Amino acid sequence: MKYEQLIDLCKRRGFFYPTAELYGGLAGFYDYGPIGVEILNNIKKEWWKSLVHDNTNIEGINGSIITNSKVWDASGHVSEFSDYLVKCCKGHEFKADQVIEEIAKKKTEGLGVKELQKIVDKIMCPKCKSKFGKISKFNLMFSTGLGPENKETVYLRPETAQLIYINFKNVLNTTRQRVPFGIAQIGKAFRNEISPRNALFRMREFLQMEMQYFVDPKEASKTLDRWKKERLNWYINLGINKAHLRLREHKNKELAHYAKKAIDVEYKFEFGWKEIEGIHNRGTYDLSQHEKLSKKDLKYFDEEKNKKYIPAIIETSAGLDRAFLVFLADAYAEEKVKGEKRVVLRIHPKLAAYKVAVFPLVRKDGLDKKAKKIFDTLNNNFNTLYDERGSIGRRYRRQDEIGTPYCITIDYDTKKDNTVTVRDRDSMKQKRVKIDEILDYISKNL
Ligand SMILES: [Zn+2]
Structure with a gap:
């Protein structure tokens, strides 16, 4: 399989290594090596240039990884950001929806815990064939303790987006920007995934490249159309074969609680079409939530239109590690030269190490x-x-x-x-x- 050969090449030539291989590794965590980090930095540079430097109305920030926990209360991550876990009699753990889709071959979108339980009761653990117990819910945020005796619970950010929302007024007040404008950020995020998989595809510590664009809610839909085209073209301009990319709109029941409309940029991996970036119309949800919990005015006064409103947000949220995989997977080729196998990575020169x-x-x-x-x-x-x-x-x-x-x-x-x-x-x-x-x-x- 080409994908396995690519991963083998990556390990052999120092693109990335499982972390702490000396000690048996740690599932879902990887270290980039000498070649990998160069390519990674080049991807970051291209993304940053195409958004922050090429658009006079997009600014960059670099937010902190640990922030006030109230941010995650307001965003809904403390109460909502969870997965359903199911354990068999012998203690094998699975994400309930994943094991259902794989074993029972049923779609789980939009199903509640009761409906999931009904299906789980009818299937057996794929590892040991024993029965499953009750489904439990667990939060995907990593927590740690702050201060002496770790008294205060704080979280490693599960997404970079919230750091942008809480800085909306700071950026507005310290630059010459007026709505519509965007804020972009590249940084680490952390999710305690039950089953990390496919090397860099689903990790517990990963890199996000996010841009949040603040607009008059009346212009949200038009703006979403603009960004879905621009983001798709970014991949194509950096050498990804058009035929391996598609846009897929989420059905209503797939939509996250904050989203009005969501479109995925998907790439055709050997293991199927997978999301590499999300473009979302988040409406006014985020700033309204932060306004409610912080009790600070986050409205924007539009001088030209002479009205005050909470801007809607159009988000482009890309996984940097996934983009890295996509650029490699699409560039990887094997060919015969004078009877010998030649492995060649036809990566765009801008991204080459x-x-x-x-x-x-x-x-x-x-x-x-x-x-x-x-x-x-x-x-x-x-x-x-x-x-x-x-x-x-x-x-x-x-x-x-x-x-x-x-x-x-x-x-x-x-x-x-x-x-x-x-x-x-x-x-x-x-x-x-x-x-x-x-x-x-x-x-x-x-
Ligand atoms: Zn089992």
Whole structure:
């Protein structure tokens, strides 16, 4: 299976590792390695540029991970953010809806606890074939104690969105923005998932890229249409095959309590179409809730329209780890070259960890010195890798696997005519280019 081979490549080449492998790991937590963190940072950069830098009316923030617990009271997370857990006689734990969908092959959308229990009573544990007990509800937020003796319960944020809502007035009052405007944020969120799965797909600690756009409620629907198009195009412009993406609107019974309308951006993984981003019309729910609990006025006075109102919120909420997986899954290819398997990651050059790799043919006769000089020039301009060990063929393959768009080889001809070989990742075509022209050549092609 291609997906398994991709995950294998990721581990082999240092894209990410299960956390604390030394001690047996910890389910649902991963560490990004040297190549992974570069790609991750490039995705963040592209997202930030496309929203915060390319739109004069979107500002960025970086909120704290732990905040006043009243925020989570107002948002409904303390009372509502929970999953149904079910245990068999031998203690195997499952998410009730997941085990029902997998074993009983029934849809669980919109079902209450009583209806779920009825189905669970009729199925057996897939691990040991024993019966299930009563369904219980448990909150997905991680909690910890604040202060001496951990007296006060606080939570690790389960989403970044609330940090934006509570800063709505701060940003409004400290910038020149007027409604409509947006606030964007990239950061960690935490959910105590019962069954983390599919490597980076469902994690307990994960990264979100969220943008919340504040509008006159009358313009909410039009604004949602705009953002669903823009967000879909973001993935396509960064190289994702259009045919592997779709927009799916939630049915009424699927809608979360705060949502008026919800559209998922889905990607066609080998294990099915899965949500990678949500675009939601949250109406005025969030700011109204915070106004109610904080007893502070969160209305906006619109001078042009001469009216005061609570803005509606259109949210674009993407999982950064999921985006990372999607960019890799879509770029991964295996092909036969002269009877041998070639693994190549055809990732968009903007996202590639290294833009170019520099190799001296051998480590002597001054070739390495020349190569290092070229490396220094290129590395001043973009992330460049230097490798002088092993056969040139093997060195090319290593770069193909991590998606480096160009490789440059310095050989004996270089000493004669000051040209180098530039090799293209995708076509494997090679070309002689003058040393003075390399920087221009690479920059132009990225
Ligand atoms: Zn069991």
